[in-house]
Amino acid sequence: MSSATALDEPAVDLELARQHGLTDEEYSDILTILGRTPTFSELGIFSVMWAEHCSYKSSKVHLERLPSDGEHVLHGPGENAGVVSIGDGLAVVFKIESHNHPSFIEPRQGAATGVGGILRDVFTMGARPIASMDSLRFGPLEDPRHQYLLRGVVEGVGGYGNSVGVATVGGETSFHECYRGNILVNAFNLGLVEEDKIFLAKAAGVGNPVIYAGSKTGRDGIHGASLLASSEFDEESESKRPTVQVGDPFTEKCLIEACLELMSTDCVVGIQDMGAAGLTCSSFEMASNAGTGIDLDLDRVPQREVGMTPYELLLSESQERMLMVARTGREDQVREIFERWDLDVQVVGTVTDTGRMRVSFGGQTVVDIPVDPVARSSPRLERPAAPAADLGERQKLDLASVSPEEDPQAALFALLDTPGLGSKEWVYRQYDQLVQGGTVIAPGGDAALVRVKTEDWAPTSKGIALAVDCNPRWCWLDPYLGAVAAVAEAARNVACTGARPLALTNCLNFGNPEKPEIMWEFAEATRGIREAAMKLGTPVVSGNVSFYNETSGRSIYPTPTIGMVGLLDPWDRHAVSHFSAAGLDIVLLGETREELGGSEWLALRRGLEVGNPPQVDLAAELRLHALLEEGVRSGLIASAHDISDGGIAVAAAECCMSGPRVMGAVLELSETSRPDALLFSESTGRVITTSSRAAELCARAQAHGVPAKRVGRTGGSRLRLGPGGSEPWIDVEVEELYAVWSRAIPRRLEDL
Amino acid sequence: MLAVVQFPGSNDDRDLQFAMKTALRVEAQLVWHKQPRLPAGTTGVALPGGFSYGDYLRCGAMAQYSPIMSDVKRFAEAGGPVLGICNGFQVLCETGLLPGALVRNHHLHFVCEFVHVRVEHQVSPFTSRAEEGQVLRLPIKHGEGAYAAEADQLKSLEENDQILLRYCEPGGRPTQAANPNGSLQGIAGIRNRRGNVFGMMPHPEHSVEQGIGGLDGTVLLGSLGDALAGGRS
Numbered sequence: 001m002s003s004a005t006a007l008d009e010p011a012v013d014l015e016l017a018r019q020h021g022l023t024d025e026e027y028s029d030i031l032t033i034l035g036r037t038p039t040f041s042e043l044g045i046f047s048v049m050w051a052e053h054c055s056y057k058s059s060k061v062h063l064e065r066l067p068s069d070g071e072h073v074l075h076g077p078g079e080n081a082g083v084v085s086i087g088d089g090l091a092v093v094f095k096i097e098s099h100n101h102p103s104f105i106e107p108r109q110g111a112a113t114g115v116g117g118i119l120r121d122v123f124t125m126g127a128r129p130i131a132s133m134d135s136l137r138f139g140p141l142e143d144p145r146h147q148y149l150l151r152g153v154v155e156g157v158g159g160y161g162n163s164v165g166v167a168t169v170g171g172e173t174s175f176h177e178c179y180r181g182n183i184l185v186n187a188f189n190l191g192l193v194e195e196d197k198i199f200l201a202k203a204a205g206v207g208n209p210v211i212y213a214g215s216k217t218g219r220d221g222i223h224g225a226s227l228l229a230s231s232e233f234d235e236e237s238e239s240k241r242p243t244v245q246v247g248d249p250f251t252e253k254c255l256i257e258a259c260l261e262l263m264s265t266d267c268v269v270g271i272q273d274m275g276a277a278g279l280t281c282s283s284f285e286m287a288s289n290a291g292t293g294i295d296l297d298l299d300r301v302p303q304r305e306v307g308m309t310p311y312e313l314l315l316s317e318s319q320e321r322m323l324m325v326a327r328t329g330r331e332d333q334v335r336e337i338f339e340r341w342d343l344d345v346q347v348v349g350t351v352t353d354t355g356r357m358r359v360s361f362g363g364q365t366v367v368d369i370p371v372d373p374v375a376r377s378s379p380r381l382e383r384p385a386a387p388a389a390d391l392g393e394r395q396k397l398d399l400a401s402v403s404p405e406e407d408p409q410a411a412l413f414a415l416l417d418t419p420g421l422g423s424k425e426w427v428y429r430q431y432d433q434l435v436q437g438g439t440v441i442a443p444g445g446d447a448a449l450v451r452v453k454t455e456d457w458a459p460t461s462k463g464i465a466l467a468v469d470c471n472p473r474w475c476w477l478d479p480y481l482g483a484v485a486a487v488a489e490a491a492r493n494v495a496c497t498g499a500r501p502l503a504l505t506n507c508l509n510f511g512n513p514e515k516p517e518i519m520w521e522f523a524e525a526t527r528g529i530r531e532a533a534m535k536l537g538t539p540v541v542s543g544n545v546s547f548y549n550e551t552s553g554r555s556i557y558p559t560p561t562i563g564m565v566g567l568l569d570p571w572d573r574h575a576v577s578h579f580s581a582a583g584l585d586i587v588l589l590g591e592t593r594e595e596l597g598g599s600e601w602l603a604l605r606r607g608l609e610v611g612n613p614p615q616v617d618l619a620a621e622l623r624l625h626a627l628l629e630e631g632v633r634s635g636l637i638a639s640a641h642d643i644s645d646g647g648i649a650v651a652a653a654e655c656c657m658s659g660p661r662v663m664g665a666v667l668e669l670s671e672t673s674r675p676d677a678l679l680f681s682e683s684t685g686r687v688i689t690t691s692s693r694a695a696e697l698c699a700r701a702q703a704h705g706v707p708a709k710r711v712g713r714t715g716g717s718r719l720r721l722g723p724g725g726s727e728p729w730i731d732v733e734v735e736e737l738y739a740v741w742s743r744a745i746p747r748r749l750e751d752l
Numbered sequence: 753m754l755a756v757v758q759f760p761g762s763n764d765d766r767d768l769q770f771a772m773k774t775a776l777r778v779e780a781q782l783v784w785h786k787q788p789r790l791p792a793g794t795t796g797v798a799l800p801g802g803f804s805y806g807d808y809l810r811c812g813a814m815a816q817y818s819p820i821m822s823d824v825k826r827f828a829e830a831g832g833p834v835l836g837i838c839n840g841f842q843v844l845c846e847t848g849l850l851p852g853a854l855v856r857n858h859h860l861h862f863v864c865e866f867v868h869v870r871v872e873h874q875v876s877p878f879t880s881r882a883e884e885g886q887v888l889r890l891p892i893k894h895g896e897g898a899y900a901a902e903a904d905q906l907k908s909l910e911e912n913d914q915i916l917l918r919y920c921e922p923g924g925r926p927t928q929a930a931n932p933n934g935s936l937q938g939i940a941g942i943r944n945r946r947g948n949v950f951g952m953m954p955h956p957e958h959s960v961e962q963g964i965g966g967l968d969g970t971v972l973l974g975s976l977g978d979a980l981a982g983g984r985s
Contacts, residue, residue, distance in 0.1 A: 158862050162893070163803040165763030250761050250806025340786075341760060430862045432893045434958045434965065437767040451964060457770045459961075572963050751859075 009040035009311065020047035026379060033373045041310045041359065041366045046374065048223070048277035048315060049284060052547055055378035058513040059545040062526040070539040072502055074195065080121040080273070081191075082541025083198060084503045086462055086567050090452065091198070093127035094190035096135070096468070096507040096563040098546035102244040103185040107152025112160040112247035114187040116319055119164065120273035123256050124322070126199040126263045127191030130436055131450045132161050134171040134187050135468045135507070135561045136427075139180030141419045141748045146175070149183055151749070156247075157187070158430040163249035164256070167439055168431035169448035172468055174420045178476075181551025186507040188468055188563045192452060199263055202270035203286035203294055203325045203351050210283070210294055210349035211331070213338045214255050214321040217279070218304035221245035221317025232512055232550040251320040254341040259322060260455070262337050271324040280314045282323045283349075284357060288375035293354035298361040302344040310361040325351055388517035394477055397597045397611030405676035408649070408721075408729040411605055412679075413740055415646045416653060418604060422744020423657075426751070441465075444658050445577040446493040446642050449568065463571025465499035467564050471645070472557035474613035477598045479521040479558045483528030484616045485684055489644060490564035491536050495625040496640040496687060498574045498632025499566035504533060506543040506562050511555025513547045521558040529560060535618035536625075538564065575632045575689075577641040578659030582715035584638055585694035586667060589624060590686030591707045592648065594677040600646045601680035616684045620706070624685055627704040631689070636697045639690045647680035649721060649730060651688055653737050656719050662734040664716035668724035670709075675729055679721065690714055754780040754796045754980060757824065757840075759815045763802030764837065768957040771973055775960035778977035785818035795980045796833045797824050799840030801893075801955060811854065811896045812842030821847060833877045833979055834949045838894055841941070841951030849949045850942060851909070852901030857894070858934025864893040867932050869940045869954055870920040871971075873913050876943060877979030878950045881971045887924045888917075888968040890954035892932060892940075897953040899935040899942070909942055917941030917952055 010016060017027040020043060030038055030046050038046065048054060056063065068076035074091055075083040081095035099114025115132065122129045134157055139146040150173075161168045166189070203210065221244065262268055270290065272282040279301070287294045298313045308316075326334050331347055338345035352358075357374075359367035388394075405411050415421050428443035440463060441449035447467035452460045469490040475482030491501040506529060511518040533540050549556045568574055596602050597611020631637035643651040648669070656663050669678045691697045694710045701708030719737065722728030754772055758765045765782055772780035780798075783791060790797065805814035815821070821843075828834045828849050836844040844850040857863060866889055871882040882888070901909070909915050917940040920926040926938045933953075941952030956969030 162862060162864075162895075163761070163763075163806060165802060248806070250803065250808065253763070253803070253806075254760050340784075429865050432763075432862075432864050434864065434891055434893060434955070435763050435767070437770060437958055437961075437964065440964055453770075457766050457774075459774065 012038050012040055012043050017043060021051060022047055026050055034369060039366055041314055042369055044311050044315050045280050045367065048280060049374050050378050054277055054281055056545055057379040057381050058383050058547060059522065060380050061382055062523055066526060066530050066540040067534045068539050068541060070503065070537065073539055073541055074198065076539065076541045077543065079200060080124045082503065082505060083125065084541060084565065085195060089195050091193050091195045092190055092464060092565060093122050093125050093193055094188065094505055094565055095121050095542040096186055096188040096505045096561060097121065097544040098507050098509060099185045099187060100183060100509065100546055100549055103153055104183050106244040107149045108156040109244055109246050111153040111156030111185050113245045113319055114185050115157055115160040116247045116249065116252050117275050118187045118189040119166065119252060120275065122189045122191035123259055124199065124271055124273045125193060126197050127193035128260055128455060129166045129189050129191040130438060131190045131448065131466060132166050132168045132188060133448065133466055133468050133563065134168065134185065136171065136173045137179045137184040137559065138175050140177060141175050143180065147749055153185055154427050154430050160247055160249045162432040164253045165435050167433050167435050169433055169439055169450060170443050170466055173424050173427050176472065176557065178557045181554055182549045182556050184509050184559060186561045190464065190466060190565060197263065199268065199271050200289065201272035201286050202290040203292050204269050204290040205325065205327065206292065206351050206353045208269055208325050208328055208351045209331055209347045210296065210351060211324050211326055211334055211345060212301060212321065212348045213324065213343055213345045215248060215251050215318055216302040216304040216344055217313055217316045218318045219308065219312055219316060222312060222315045232548050245317050245319050248320050254343055255320055255322060258338050258341040258343055262334060265333065267326050267330040267333050269325045269327060271322060274321040274323055276317065278315060278317050284371055284375045286323065286325065287357060287371045293352040293356045293371060294349050295352050296349040296359045298359060300346050300348045302346055310359065310366040314359065383513055383519045384516045385519035385523050386516040387520050394610055395612050399594065399596060402606055404674055405605060408675060408679055409732060411601060412649045412653060412730055414604060415600055415650050416737060416741040417744050419745050419748060421600065421646050421650055423742045425742065426745040440571055440574065441497060441576065446496040449497050449571065449574055451571045461570040463499065463568040463574065465494040465497045465566040465568055467493035468561055469493060470559055470561045472559045473609055474598045475525060475559060476557040477611065477613050479524035480528040481613050481616065483525040483560050484532040485613060486560060486562045487529055487532035487536065488616050488618065488621050488684055489642065490562040491538060491625065492621065492642050494564045494566035495628040496575060496577060496642055497568060498629060499568035500629055501536060501538045501564055501566040501625065503541045504538050504562055504564045506540060506560055508543065508545045509549050509556060509559040509561065510547050511550045518555060525558055525560045532618060536622060573633050575637050575640045578639060579655045579663040579665060579690055579714045580639050580659060582663065584690035584692055584714045585710050586665060586712040586714060587689045587691055587694050587697050587708055588686065588711045589627065589689060589701060589706055589708050591683065592678060592681055592686065593683045594673045595681045595683045596677055599680060599682045601676065614683050621685050623705050624687065627701055627706045628687065631697060631700060636691055636693055636700060637689045638692065641688045643686040643688060644682060647682055649679040652721060653719060655688055656734045657738045657741055662738055663714055664718045664734050665712060665714045666720040667712035668722065669711060671723045679729060753793045754778060754798055755783045755790050755794045756780055756798045756800055757785055757820055758782045759785045759804035759818060761803045761805050762800050764955065764957055765800040765802065768798055768800045768837065771957040771960040771969065772977065775970060776974055776977045778980060783820060785820045787820050789823045790827060796976060797827055799836040799843050801838035801840060804839055804843065812839060812846040815843045816847040825849065828949050831946065831948050833976060835878065835976060836951040837955060837957065838953055841953055842896065844949060844951045850944055850951045851905045852899055854896050855898045855900045856896050857898055862895040863932055864891065865932065866891050867954065868920050868922050868930065869917040870924050870926060872915050872918055876916060876947055878972055878975050879916055880975040880978055882975065885924060887920060887922065888971060889966060890956060890968055891958050891965060892954050894953055897933040899939040901936060906936060912945055914942050914945065915939055916943055916950060
């Protein structure tokens with residue numbers, strides 16, 4: 001091809017390939033595939049398609065072991081998002097995805113475009129996005145930089161989600177030293193679709209037009225996926241700010257409405273959003289999925305600026321763009337819909353039977369490569385894995401040598417004052433939690449609950465419960481157990497509303513996979529997710545891997561974030577997580593063991609991050625979920641709150657504080673171990689419930705094989721926690737706890 | 753029939769239509785902003801919440817130039833009931849159908865939460881189902897919801913009983929602490945002199961179902977429904 005010289009593009013050689021992040025071996029594979037030296041544009045294409053972010057080359061072998069089938073699963077991994085049936089011809093489409101590196105460099109736009117990207121993954125499949133969540137992790141909030149990052153990320157998530165009209169109904173926000181050099185922003189979205197109206201990314205039907213719609217293509221985000229997301233941070237990373245894209249939620253909102261309108265016609269054969277690696281990735285995926293080829297004319301691509309090169313046009317990650325294949329002859333109908341929403345729309349190519357991607361620019365062919373070797377035969381690595389040398393050290397904990405808590409009440413105050421355990425209201429009140437009119441349980445509970453309406457806004461009896469969870473400290477101490485616990489907790493949170501957990505999505509945030517100890521963490525965590533997902537019957541239907549979360553060689557703690565989705569029908573038989581009335585019996589489900597390893601108490605009060613995380617009994621977990629489902633449905637359970645970070649003490653305080661009004665309670669714990677373990681142990685599989693029929697609930701629990709004990713009663717204005725019959729360990733006005741808990745984040749930001 | 757105008761970027765349009773149709777059994781139809789005229793049979797108009805044109809300029813500033821707005825103005829000037837919620841309130845102020853403006857919340861954050869508002873006057877097509885002084889629990893969700901006006905405008909609003917809703921404590925006392933955005937005089941909703949155009953920041957359409965936001969929104973939307981059934985136009 002003569003294009004390289006005519007376009008005055010750099011000559012391609014091994015050195016240029018290396019600068020593009022390709023290895024010598026990968027470059028040699030490219031030469032073999034093409035039988036010649038690639039053009040500059042082709043090199044760009046290979047570099048993004050084979051970058052870690054797009055190719056999953058380091059993670060594939062592990063991800064393939066995750067269970068992805070189940071009776072409700074309509075589409076698992078491999079599509080833009082997972083699709084799970086909720087009955088009566090309806091399905092939910094959901095996925096979680098990371099936008100970590102962009103958010104660290106430019107928090108507002110990084111987070112905003114993270115939300116935009118996940119929304120497109122969902123509506124691309126024909127679903128209307130109805131609920132968002134996010135999992136955010138920052139460094140210590142005392143660090144001014146992290147105050148700035150928190151403010152920026154929350155503004156970005158809210159600014160985009162609010163404007164686009166999708167409620168943000170839940171999430172988690174936590175803080176730890178390990179994220180000081182690399183924050184995590186994981187965005188989740190769930191949409192609703194009719195089962196027979198699901199769209200896939202397929203460029204089928206030779207001769208069909210390939211149509212571009214949405215924002216014009218600019219020079220933003222070039223190599224965002226390959227250079228930003230697929231390498232570690234260092235001091236120079238600030239200079240990568242131009243690779244962060246800029247979000248336009250207004251265009252996204254118009255695009256959602258236009259696409260859903262279009263998909264209600266029969267004009268479209270396949271559709272795909274232009275996400276990471278832009279036009280390149282979307283066209284390759286669509287052609288590859290259909291076994292076809294595509295001829296693309298770059299001159300017809302709507303452009304924001306003049307003089308863009310084919311390389312830039314192909315690799316731009318400008319946001320809010322869609323690529324679709326329409327039926328021949330229906331171009332005008334497609335055009336009419338997008339023009340009504342004042343969006344650019346242009347036929348930019350044709351589906352062919354060549355199996356090749358041919359791209360022309362200024363009358364010259366600038367790309368001509370076979371589709372499959374790039375899209376499917378991307379590298380697949382079995383990277384070496386070995387535990388970190390100090391893992392045994394980390395797991396060592398002799399509890400006898402840890403001095404007992406001298407002042408449990410002070411410890412409770414201190415825990416509630418940490419930004420991680422403090423109220424997240426400062427965060428979620430900046431999000432529209434209500435738009436689309438389905439929010440039954442808003443942020444602040446164990447899981448969110450959203451009532452389902454059909455696309456013509458007819459209300460149904462179905463509710464979708466959603467939660468995201470992960471305890472990174474546990475994952476650092478034992479990535480297998482930590483991952484098992486994350487799946488179990490996410491499912492338990494969903495079950496606390498009364499819903500049955502259906503399926504999960506995961507966002508696997510790890511360090512540099514080229515290091516054996518990181519690869520070992522990854523392998524162990526995926527093994528844990530596999531085990532828990534199989535035992536709990538919640539297949540993994542979608543997900544995302546984010547490697548290279550390191551700065552100057554320091555990795556984050558392994559953070560496999562789990563997003564769990566459950567079904568509750570009818571939605572109005574649900575439990576809340578707070579104490580909803582006075583005079584109810586408090587029934588504790590599950591067993592408290594002396595498990596302080598990896599606990600919040602141990603970290604905060606003793607400065608130790610050591611030990612083994614709590615054990616998880618998945619069979620017991622399943623029995624607990626069945627009891628919760630039955631108990632909530634039958635009205636035996638009025639409220640249910642999962643016991644996690646900070647143990648019973650913190651969970652009980654949350655039950656007292658997180659409702660519309662504060663509520664007192666008395667809890668008497670039998671003295672089976674040291675008091676600080678009773679109060680602050682983080683044993684899994686435990687739930688604080690309230691009931692007006694405690695005896696009946698305990699009997700049902702026994703029938704299910706779930707340990708249950710009536711431990712107290714709601715009412716009054718004080719929280720009392722202690723052994724029965726003697727002086728309580730904690731005895732405090734709930735208002736006093738609330739004053740500390742509600743200010744934990746704003747006081748550090750010196751904000752309202 | 754209530755015409756719910758759909759601007760590009762409107763978000764609560766379908767929720768409002770749902771609230772009227774499903775919860776209140778009042779006919780409501782979405783009307784695309786590029787339509788030159790309101791549909792035949794229109795007895796009321798609502799401008800819904802959202803981010804018309806992305807609110808990239810001042811909130812509501814672009815929407816006033818949508819083709820449908822000249823007919824909405826004509827409809828209002830003829831005395832037809834016009835309701836603006838949140839972004840719709842902002843549009844009404846930008847259009848000049850209501851006095852004053854909505855500016856950035858005093859704490860500079862977007863805020864989504866349930867607040868209490870007191871119904872100041874009961875004789876109105878928008879509040880006829882309320883008791884005078886009744887306290888309603890409704891959600892707000894906005895970044896620019898602080899009502900601002902010149903001193904003489906405020907005086908005139910008070911004198912002419914144009915302030916229909918004021919932020920208050922659950923017990924009904926309007927206090928600084930109960931004011932979620934720094935609105936002057938705790939104003940949450942005002943009407944024009946004639947009383948047929950009403951703008952409010954809280955979202956009654958998100959409070960029409962037990963278990964999902966409560967029922968307090970039906971007091972206001974039900975009043976409008978009654979007015980439409982009474983054939984005012």
